[in-house]
Amino acid sequence: MTENEHSVGTGVSNNKLLMWVFLGSECLLFGGLISTYLIYRSRFADGPAPGDIFDIPFTSVSSFVLLMSSLTMVLSLSSLQRGDYRNTRLWLLTTALLGALFIGGQVYEFTTFLREGLGYSTSPFSSAFFTLTGFHGVHVSIGIVMLMSLYVSSMRGNLKRESSETLEIVGLYWHFVDVVWIFIFTVIYLVPSPTS
Amino acid sequence: MTQTVEPQVESTSEDQTKHQPLGVYTRPKGGNGWRDWVTTVDHKKIGVLYGAAALFFFLIGGIEALLIRLQLATPNGTVLGADMYNQMFTMHGVTMVFLVIMPLAAAFANYLLPLQIGARDVAFPRLNALSFWVFLAGGLFLNTAWLFGDAPDGGWFGYAPNTGIVFSPGNGMDFYAIGLQITGIASLVSAMNLIVTVLNMRAPGMTLFKMPVFTWMILVVQFLLVFAVPVITVALFLLLFDRNFGSNFFNPVMGADPLLWQHLFWIFGHPEVYILILPSFGIISEVIPTFSRKPIFGYPFMVFSGIAIGFMGWGVWAHHMFVSGIGPISVAAFSLSTMFIAVPTGVKILNWMATMWGGKLLFNTPMLFATGVVSMFTVGGLSGVTHAVAPADTQQTDTYYIVAHFHYVIFGGALLGIFAGFYFWWPKVFGHMLGEKLGKLNFWLMLIGFNLTFGPMHILGLQGMSRRIHTYSPGFGFELWNMVETIGSFIIGLGVLFFLINIYVSAKKAKGQPPIGPDPWDARSLEWITPNPTPIHNFDEVPNIEELDDFWHRKYGKDENGKIVRIASAEEVCQDGSATDTHLPSPSYWPLVLALGFPFIGYGLIYSLWLCVPGGIMILMSIYAWAFEPPDDPEGNHGDHHEDTTGEVAEEVSVD
Numbered sequence: 001m002t003e004n005e006h007s008v009g010t011g012v013s014n015n016k017l018l019m020w021v022f023l024g025s026e027c028l029l030f031g032g033l034i035s036t037y038l039i040y041r042s043r044f045a046d047g048p049a050p051g052d053i054f055d056i057p058f059t060s061v062s063s064f065v066l067l068m069s070s071l072t073m074v075l076s077l078s079s080l081q082r083g084d085y086r087n088t089r090l091w092l093l094t095t096a097l098l099g100a101l102f103i104g105g106q107v108y109e110f111t112t113f114l115r116e117g118l119g120y121s122t123s124p125f126s127s128a129f130f131t132l133t134g135f136h137g138v139h140v141s142i143g144i145v146m147l148m149s150l151y152v153s154s155m156r157g158n159l160k161r162e163s164s165e166t167l168e169i170v171g172l173y174w175h176f177v178d179v180v181w182i183f184i185f186t187v188i189y190l191v192p193s194p195t196s
Numbered sequence: 197m198t199q200t201v202e203p204q205v206e207s208t209s210e211d212q213t214k215h216q217p218l219g220v221y222t223r224p225k226g227g228n229g230w231r232d233w234v235t236t237v238d239h240k241k242i243g244v245l246y247g248a249a250a251l252f253f254f255l256i257g258g259i260e261a262l263l264i265r266l267q268l269a270t271p272n273g274t275v276l277g278a279d280m281y282n283q284m285f286t287m288h289g290v291t292m293v294f295l296v297i298m299p300l301a302a303a304f305a306n307y308l309l310p311l312q313i314g315a316r317d318v319a320f321p322r323l324n325a326l327s328f329w330v331f332l333a334g335g336l337f338l339n340t341a342w343l344f345g346d347a348p349d350g351g352w353f354g355y356a357p358n359t360g361i362v363f364s365p366g367n368g369m370d371f372y373a374i375g376l377q378i379t380g381i382a383s384l385v386s387a388m389n390l391i392v393t394v395l396n397m398r399a400p401g402m403t404l405f406k407m408p409v410f411t412w413m414i415l416v417v418q419f420l421l422v423f424a425v426p427v428i429t430v431a432l433f434l435l436l437f438d439r440n441f442g443s444n445f446f447n448p449v450m451g452a453d454p455l456l457w458q459h460l461f462w463i464f465g466h467p468e469v470y471i472l473i474l475p476s477f478g479i480i481s482e483v484i485p486t487f488s489r490k491p492i493f494g495y496p497f498m499v500f501s502g503i504a505i506g507f508m509g510w511g512v513w514a515h516h517m518f519v520s521g522i523g524p525i526s527v528a529a530f531s532l533s534t535m536f537i538a539v540p541t542g543v544k545i546l547n548w549m550a551t552m553w554g555g556k557l558l559f560n561t562p563m564l565f566a567t568g569v570v571s572m573f574t575v576g577g578l579s580g581v582t583h584a585v586a587p588a589d590t591q592q593t594d595t596y597y598i599v600a601h602f603h604y605v606i607f608g609g610a611l612l613g614i615f616a617g618f619y620f621w622w623p624k625v626f627g628h629m630l631g632e633k634l635g636k637l638n639f640w641l642m643l644i645g646f647n648l649t650f651g652p653m654h655i656l657g658l659q660g661m662s663r664r665i666h667t668y669s670p671g672f673g674f675e676l677w678n679m680v681e682t683i684g685s686f687i688i689g690l691g692v693l694f695f696l697i698n699i700y701v702s703a704k705k706a707k708g709q710p711p712i713g714p715d716p717w718d719a720r721s722l723e724w725i726t727p728n729p730t731p732i733h734n735f736d737e738v739p740n741i742e743e744l745d746d747f748w749h750r751k752y753g754k755d756e757n758g759k760i761v762r763i764a765s766a767e768e769v770c771q772d773g774s775a776t777d778t779h780l781p782s783p784s785y786w787p788l789v790l791a792l793g794f795p796f797i798g799y800g801l802i803y804s805l806w807l808c809v810p811g812g813i814m815i816l817m818s819i820y821a822w823a824f825e826p827p828d829d830p831e832g833n834h835g836d837h838h839e840d841t842t843g844e845v846a847e848e849v850s851v852d
């Protein structure tokens with residue numbers, strides 16, 4: 001079974017390449033949403049302005065939580081590659097929990113904003129804000145579901161060292177969602193926002 | 197020498213569960229009844245399904261077109277009311293673009309791509325089936341809007357705010373937004389699948405620059421899809437949220453930007469027009485060399501101009517918005533970039549003509565259609581350049597001149613090319629030729645009818661006749677040409693009718709006859725090395741590729757004087773399809789079930805959110821069933837001789 005010398009593929013497995021292509025497509029999805037937000041960030045009608053309502057320290061903490069989950073994701077993969085199934089699961093679970101914590105933070109943030117008068121229909125800014133962060137939240141949630149599926153699969157002894165690529169691919173997705181958040185966090189929170 | 201082909205395992209945990217195939221998880225067995233068609237994962241069957249479904253939608257879209265033309269045949273027409281007319285032209289455009297040209301291209305891509313690169317199937321056979329069923333579900337969903345009495349009426353580009361809830365209060369635009377969202381998923385999945393297929397599954401020796409031009413063009417199109425579809429996805433989501441959840445993306449009263457939709461739509465929309473045309477360019481780049489008995493002129497230019505179009509197509513979108521108030525600097529910039537994009541397009545036209553130059557031209561039906569593309573597309577390209585001149589476009593925009601332009605490129609360019617493909621590859625797919633006599637009749641009727649229908653639109657447009665107006669008064673000088681156009685459109689209809697008759701008659705004639713035999717056109721690319729029709733397993737053995745047009749080089753060589761001579765007959769070169777030990781992917785129920793979930797969600801969003809529940813359950817259930825169904829049904833009838841007990845679906849292919 002020698003590699004054929006004329007072999008012409010990319011050397012990346014089909015599954016992984018599929019994920020890469022998918023993530024490329026996702027860039028444009030978030031690109032569209034981020035652009036929309038940028039166009040609308042100063043159009044807050046009579047509602048609260050972004051600069052008045054954002055709680056930057058709070059969101060920084062939850063962003064940090066999400067970033068840490070990328071680290072635990074890496075730890076989980078390297079455990080699996082070493083054949084250490086116990087730690088694989090441990091880090092998988094930690095990653096999912098950190099993701100869930102981030103989502104919890106987002107739910108808290110959304111409800112606070114709602115209370116403070118920023119509803120989905122309040123202004124173009126509010127619509128763009130909730131849609132962009134909401135889409136990201138949905139992506140994180142889907143990631144959590146995938147992580148938990150792998151966790152269950154591992155519990156049943158099905159996530160083997162040889163199939164660590166599966167975890168790696170889910171990891172790619174997870175890291176991508178994190179990186180997107182860095183962009184979103186910068187664009188929405190770090191760049192000085194208009195105030196009313 | 198033995199080589200292991202990359203395993204075709206596509207899902208994450210398939211191989212771990214093979215010891216516990218639960219009842220419902222058993223995969224269906226291959227057969228030949230309808231059940232086989234709905235569970236198939238064979239790229240060839242899926243290609244045929246795409247083609248059949250798209251032709252069905254083509255008839256619907258065609259009837260819509262004829263109704264439009266009947267209404268416009270005379271001044272003050274009364275065939276359709278204004279409201280009905282709006283629905284008619286919107287559904288006509290949406291149908292032709294998203295449910296006819298795109299899936300017809302997908303039909304050819306699915307069937308031919310694996311064959312042209314020497315692969316057993318696409319990289320992800322089940323995802324391939326999923327793409328088709330999702331497309332069909334989306335297309336049917338969109339068309340059921342007619343049955344609910346409320347079809348989309350905001351034009352194929354659905355400009356918001358006009359399509360927002362204030363100006364379009366009915367459900368029509370929801371059908372539009374959701375329907376296109378569903379077909380978008382189908383396009384995206386299929387594009388990702390085909391990209392991986394081309395990048396990873398080529399036969400040994402087939403480097404990128406030995407791939408047929410058709411494969412190249414399809415590859416470029418898939419990249420365009422991967423990056424363009426998410427942009428319209430965003431636009432459609434925003435529209436849906438505005439209409440159903442009260443967001444303010446397109447609500448100028450709240451300070452929204454009325455141009456946002458136009459930008460998002462055309463950032464998708466201009467790459468989309470290349471998504472429509474490049475497959476046809478690919479098809480005729482196979483047909484013209486074959487019938488000119490010459491290799492394609494300037495292969496690298498062909499490929500690079502295709503890639504260039506793929507890149508430049510992203511930088512011209514605002515030429516659709518010259519009169520929208522985007523400002524003089526933007527207008528100047530986009531005017532220039534639009535003129536530049538005509539360059540690689542022109543390169544292609546010159547290369548086709550150079551390919552024909554000095555060739556031994558054979559005007560069989562495929563070649564007739566291909567030359568039709570070259571000439572008609574040139575007309576459309578030229579009128580395109582006249583729109584690129586912004587001051588001129590200010591006169592032309594929103595008139596019939598634009599309608600003339602895009603029909604010359606889409607009908608004259610894309611559709612005629614697809615017909616060339618039908619006639620060219622029919623023997624490959626069905627094992628018999630389409631009739632030449634009827635084919636020529638089909639061609640000439642379509643070509644003449646087409647020019648009668650759309651040629652005069654240039655004149656009407658420059659005379660000031662607006663598009664999308666349901667009628668006109670007598671006395672503007674519009675009468676004559678409108679009548680001519682309506683007559684022309686029925687001649688096109690007649691041409692299409694002859695195509696359908698041709699399908700029927702040739703199938704009937706071929707019944708009971710042996711298949712056509714190898715290589716009926718003395719063709720060039722790899723798909724013809726397999727017998728006609730293609731056997732279920734494609735290649736008996738995967739060929740080693742040494743040259744561009746490897747198949748042709750196996751048939752022809754040079755004698756001592758450097759003259760090209762035949763060195764082997766088709767029978768000697770072509771495979772006979774006798775291999776029986778190729779491992780085939782098993783069929784699956786889940787692509788269909790998963791796809792059926794989407795219309796439920798669609799109707800749910802429009803009529804009652806409760807309907808989303810069964811839809812969501814179907815989708816979730818299918819995803820898990822998909823992941824956990826065994827990689828193979830050991831008892832399945834799929835030409836598989838070796839029992840695969842390792843779970844690794846690797847196949848042994850001997851390569852000499």
Ligand code: HEM
Nearest residue numbers: 469472473515516538541577580581583584593602605606
């Ligand atoms: C030589 C290359 C081309 C150039 C320079 C060009 C230029 C243009 C311009 C400037 C417009 C906008 C006119 C207006 O609305 O005022 C336009 C419209 C259009 N073009 Fe092209 N075009 C080219 C090729 C194509 C191709 C290959 C296709 C499709 C296969 C296509 C399809 C369309 C369509 C559908 C519209 C009208 C959209 C609408 O308003 O509904 N064009 N073209």
Ligand SMILES: [Cu+2]
Nearest residue numbers: 466469513516
């Ligand atoms: Cu354009």
